[in-house]
Amino acid sequence: MRKQGFALDRGEHEKDVRCIACPIRNHQERVVAAVSMSAPAFRIDVSKQNHLKEALIETSNEISRKFVSLDRKKMNRIDLQERG
Numbered sequence: 001m002r003k004q005g006f007a008l009d010r011g012e013h014e015k016d017v018r019c020i021a022c023p024i025r026n027h028q029e030r031v032v033a034a035v036s037m038s039a040p041a042f043r044i045d046v047s048k049q050n051h052l053k054e055a056l057i058e059t060s061n062e063i064s065r066k067f068v069s070l071d072r073k074k075m076n077r078i079d080l081q082e083r084g
Contacts, residue, residue, distance in 0.1 A: 006057055008049070009038075016041045020053050022060035027068045035060050 009019035021036035
């Protein structure tokens with residue numbers, strides 16, 4: 001998952017179920033959560049899997065950006081309180 005930015009399960013964990021997962025990162029680039037989707041294998045062909053993978057990566061990146069923004073605001077608030 002680290003190099004690609006996502007993980008795929010093509011039925012290795014649960015027969016006939018496919019899963020796609022992407023990390024949610026904080027301002028330090030640490031993984032703090034993940035977002036995933038699962039479906040029966042017969043509903044996800046390779047083309048649909050690629051489309052869903054790209055959508056999930058985009059979604060996880062957007063959530064990560066929001067985490068970073070919230071973390072920076074929180075850090076700025078703490079810094080101001082410490083100086084205060």
